[in-house]
Each structure stands twice: as structure tokens, then as C-alpha cells.
Amino acid sequence: MNGVTRVGREISATAWLVPLILSGCGWWSSSSDTDWMKRTNEAFPPAQYLVGHGEGESRTVAAERAYAAVAKIFKAEINSQAKEWESYLVIENKGRSRDERRLTLDNVTSISTDKVLANVRVLDEWYDDQRRLHHALAGMNRSQAEAATLERINELDATIAHHVEEARQVADPLAHARSLKRAITTLIVREAHNADLRVIRPSGQGLASSYRVAELTGELERFLTTGLPLGLALSGDYAEPIGRALIEGLAREGLSVTEFSTGGVPARREPSDLRPVLLIKGLVRLWPTEVQDPAFRYVRWCSDFLIVETETGRVLGALSKGDRVGHVSTKEATAKALRLMQQDLSAQLTRRLTDYMYGDLEPSGTSSSGGACPRSAEADGPRRAP
Structure with missing residues (x-):
């Protein structure tokens, strides 16, 4: 704040x-x-x-x-x-x-x-x-x-x-x-x-303002929708469903993603005349990991994001998150991890983005997101296709 x-x-x-x-x-x-x-x-x-x-x-x-x-x-x-x-x-x-x-x-x-x-x-x-x-x-x-x-x-x-x-x-x-x-x-x-002031004055009268909270809030909400378009570029595992969850989460908070790309697929822009002001670039990974537990199977997930000004290329900030999830089977653990990724990243990324947008956090200026994801998923154990 x-x-x-x-x-x-x-x-x-x-x-x-x-x-x-x-x-x-x-x-x-x-x-x-x-x-x-x-x-x-x-x-x-x-x-x-x-x-x-x-x-x-x-x-x-x-x-x-x-x-x-x-x-x-x-x-x-x-x-x-x-x-x-x-x-x-x-x-x-x-x-x-x-x-x-x-x-x-x-x-x-x-x-x-x-x-x-x-x-x-x-x-x-x-x-x-x-x-x-x-x-x-x-x-x-x-x-x-x-x-x-x-x-x-x-x-x-x-x-x-x-x-x-x-x-x-x-x-x-x-x-x-x-x-x-x-x-x-x-x-x-x-x-x-x-x-x-209304309590202090015996008349109970306050002092009218030239502005109303509702009007200024509405003005800001309209601007976020039309004047501050965002781009989202994801690569890695399950980039499409995770990206869709991020877009929906940002939309619930009044933020609009007008360009979305996954891997090498060209960006989809909607509408075409709104070029993103900020670009969110991310890598997401999810893979099975070996844990000595006879009852559960585990997967590990990680994510690294950068928030970049498209006009200047300046890095505003970064977000790196990761965790390990267990369930009775690898399939169930993967499904659970994917749900948690979608929920957690949607909330965390929205918060980090607006903190930088509104000046609550100073731009990091670094091109590194901190590296929650290893250079190769094999660093955490043998990787199998998710």
C-alpha cells in the first residue's frame, strides 16, 4: 500500500x-x-x-x-x-x-x-x-x-x-x-x-467534497479495462489451462489481457487495436518426483514470471513460486497440483502486478525472476511426461 x-x-x-x-x-x-x-x-x-x-x-x-x-x-x-x-x-x-x-x-x-x-x-x-x-x-x-x-x-x-x-x-x-x-x-x-467532522459539529453537518469515491473508482476501473491492456506469454507444461486461469483471475479484478501466447504459438490479440502496455512472461513446469512414501505419489511444480513494460523493455518485477503435492496416484497428484497452480498463481500474480502498477513496490530492474524452476526438471529427479 x-x-x-x-x-x-x-x-x-x-x-x-x-x-x-x-x-x-x-x-x-x-x-x-x-x-x-x-x-x-x-x-x-x-x-x-x-x-x-x-x-x-x-x-x-x-x-x-x-x-x-x-x-x-x-x-x-x-x-x-x-x-x-x-x-x-x-x-x-x-x-x-x-x-x-x-x-x-x-x-x-x-x-x-x-x-x-x-x-x-x-x-x-x-x-x-x-x-x-x-x-x-x-x-x-x-x-x-x-x-x-x-x-x-x-x-x-x-x-x-x-x-x-x-x-x-x-x-x-x-x-x-x-x-x-x-x-x-x-x-x-x-x-x-x-x-x-459530523460528530464534532453539533449540527451534524460535514463538508462536501468536489469528488466522490464511486465516481473516481469507476473512472479507474474503466481505464484498467481499456487503457491498460496486458499481454501474457507462457511456456512450459500446461501453459494453456494455466494461462486461461490467469486471464480469468485478472479479469475478475478488472484487468484485461488482450494478447495471449503459449510456447511458439503466435499471440492471440483481442481486440487487435489494443497493444499491451505490460507483458507478463512466464515459465510453468510440473513433473513427477520421487519421494519415499508408500502411500502417496508426488509431483512438483514451479513457475517463474517477469512483468515487463512493452514500450521500454524495463522489468517492473518478478514472481517465482513452487511447491510439492502428493496424492494416491501420480494422475491424481498432477490434477491436484494443476488446480493449486491455477488458484495460487492467479492470486499471487495479480497482487504482484498491481503492487508494481500502483507504486507499492519499486521496479526490480532485474531480468531474472529468481528461479523457482530448475534449469532442467531433471535436477529434481527423473522427469516423465505429465
């Missing part, structure tokens, strides 16, 4: 509690719970302060729970937006599992709430000597938090506008996709801050 989507920081309760608890909060052991709440409402009216109440067996526990009560208000608003954002974040996490996409969403949205919660303070405390419970009131000044949040939103709006303008002016297809992706990521962060 780029720098924006990777940001996610935690605020230590101890770090802010120690100086704040010692800052001169009031204590009235003779007051009732009702009297204390009434006094705090007068001292920190809801129109000016966003507050949360906590109680516990110690001052620290009460303060932590009061802080958590404030955090819960913001988290609830963020969660109300999360389902919509998650559907659009799929475009930024090609090849990743649903859990990984959810983790990315949590990291993106947490940077706004964590930042605004840094303004929370312990405003008042009270000890109930009859129940032997500590009470704490934590909160923030709405106007101060609003000013800080608006400043951050304006900064993000400027960044989004820059990325969108850059994407629509640059001629390089990879730079176009990268800028649009960064605009979407930043816009989601911006909308997370806007959700915080």
Missing part, C-alpha cells in the same frame, strides 16, 4: 492520562452522582463539548473508560460509512483476501479518528465514597477540534485535486492509473475525517 493507506497509529492511554489526571480535576466525595453530572453539564455544555463518562475502581480505569466512551461515538460514525468505502477499496487491493481488504480499510479510517481523539482530555473527576467508584468525564472542545479537522480536510482536498489533475493530463498509462488510485485512497481518508 502506499504511504497514505499504510498509516495507522495507536494512542497510548498512559501517555495522555498521566499528565491529564494530575492537571487539577475536581473531587467531591460528598456530592451525589446526580449533582456531579448536573455540575459537569453546566461547566461543559453539550453545544461546546463532546464528552464521555466512565467509572471504575481506580482513577485510571475511570479515565480510560471515559476516553473509550468518546472514541465509541466516532467509531460508530466511521462504521456507518465503512460498508460503502469497503466496496470501493476493492479496486485498490487487487488479489488480496477480504480480510486483508478489511484490514486496509481499518488502517485508512483509523488515522482520522485517532488524530481527532488526540484532542480528548479528562475534564472532571469525582469519587463516590458510598459505592467506592471513581467517575471521570473526558471530552474535547468542539470548536477547537472542528478547526483542526477542517484544516486537515482542506489539505487533503488539495492533494486529491492534484492527483486527479495529474492523472487526467499524464500520457503514461501506469502514471495515470497510479495517480487515480492515490486520489481514491486520499479521498477515502478525507471522507473519514469528514465523518469525524
Whole structure:
């Protein structure tokens, strides 16, 4: 993920509690719970302060729970937006599992709430000597938090506008996709801050953006289909079915393969006017291997891929994978290995490709894929036709 989507920081309760608890909060052991709440409402009216109440067996526990009560208000608003954002974040996490996409969403949205919660303070405390419970009131000044949040939103709006303008002016297809992706990521962060702003403002009103996540995501998806065609050239064992599985996997993620060749067969281009911007070159092998196991027969598979810019010949990156698979017969082991190859390579290659496309990984610049496959399959034992 780029720098924006990777940001996610935690605020230590101890770090802010120690100086704040010692800052001169009031204590009235003779007051009732009702009297204390009434006094705090007068001292920190809801129109000016966003507050949360906590109680516990110690001052620290009460303060932590009061802080958590404030955090819960913001988290609830963020969660109300999360389902919509998650559907659009799929475009930024090609090849990743649903859990990984959810983790990315949590990291993106947490940077706004964590930042605004840094303004929370312990405003008042009270000890109930009859129940032997500590009470704490934590909160923030709405106007101060609003000013800080608006400043951050304006900064993000400027960044989004820059990325969108850059994407629509640059001629390089990879730079176009990268800028649009960064605009979407930043816009989601911006909308997370806007959700915080709605909580902070008594009116519940946010600040409208000039862009919508859905619109920018749609623009990127259309570009990936029509403006960033891919080529796929495979050689080795089972190149045709493996290649078809890779094409289907890439298509599910919005990426289009317009040229496909296996071995010495000329590339098939569809449609003919879309010349690939990136070429994925791969070698795949699968062969029986001898293992001292009376119950199972084993095959080994390997793959080496390079991702190359067709215009410049520059190598963006590489992927090498391999494994050993066992089953009751060589035929069954081969069929199982082929299924695993299709599934694993489809997910892994899509992920590696988009990491380089979007700048999450720097181009390797090497012409070697690392060599999961031996120079000859005989290096792993006697080879028989698969």
C-alpha cells in the first residue's frame, strides 16, 4: 500500500492520562452522582463539548473508560460509512483476501479518528465514597477540534485535486492509473475525517467534497479495462489451462489481457487495436518426483514470471513460486497440483502486478525472476511426461 493507506497509529492511554489526571480535576466525595453530572453539564455544555463518562475502581480505569466512551461515538460514525468505502477499496487491493481488504480499510479510517481523539482530555473527576467508584468525564472542545479537522480536510482536498489533475493530463498509462488510485485512497481518508467532522459539529453537518469515491473508482476501473491492456506469454507444461486461469483471475479484478501466447504459438490479440502496455512472461513446469512414501505419489511444480513494460523493455518485477503435492496416484497428484497452480498463481500474480502498477513496490530492474524452476526438471529427479 502506499504511504497514505499504510498509516495507522495507536494512542497510548498512559501517555495522555498521566499528565491529564494530575492537571487539577475536581473531587467531591460528598456530592451525589446526580449533582456531579448536573455540575459537569453546566461547566461543559453539550453545544461546546463532546464528552464521555466512565467509572471504575481506580482513577485510571475511570479515565480510560471515559476516553473509550468518546472514541465509541466516532467509531460508530466511521462504521456507518465503512460498508460503502469497503466496496470501493476493492479496486485498490487487487488479489488480496477480504480480510486483508478489511484490514486496509481499518488502517485508512483509523488515522482520522485517532488524530481527532488526540484532542480528548479528562475534564472532571469525582469519587463516590458510598459505592467506592471513581467517575471521570473526558471530552474535547468542539470548536477547537472542528478547526483542526477542517484544516486537515482542506489539505487533503488539495492533494486529491492534484492527483486527479495529474492523472487526467499524464500520457503514461501506469502514471495515470497510479495517480487515480492515490486520489481514491486520499479521498477515502478525507471522507473519514469528514465523518469525524459530523460528530464534532453539533449540527451534524460535514463538508462536501468536489469528488466522490464511486465516481473516481469507476473512472479507474474503466481505464484498467481499456487503457491498460496486458499481454501474457507462457511456456512450459500446461501453459494453456494455466494461462486461461490467469486471464480469468485478472479479469475478475478488472484487468484485461488482450494478447495471449503459449510456447511458439503466435499471440492471440483481442481486440487487435489494443497493444499491451505490460507483458507478463512466464515459465510453468510440473513433473513427477520421487519421494519415499508408500502411500502417496508426488509431483512438483514451479513457475517463474517477469512483468515487463512493452514500450521500454524495463522489468517492473518478478514472481517465482513452487511447491510439492502428493496424492494416491501420480494422475491424481498432477490434477491436484494443476488446480493449486491455477488458484495460487492467479492470486499471487495479480497482487504482484498491481503492487508494481500502483507504486507499492519499486521496479526490480532485474531480468531474472529468481528461479523457482530448475534449469532442467531433471535436477529434481527423473522427469516423465505429465
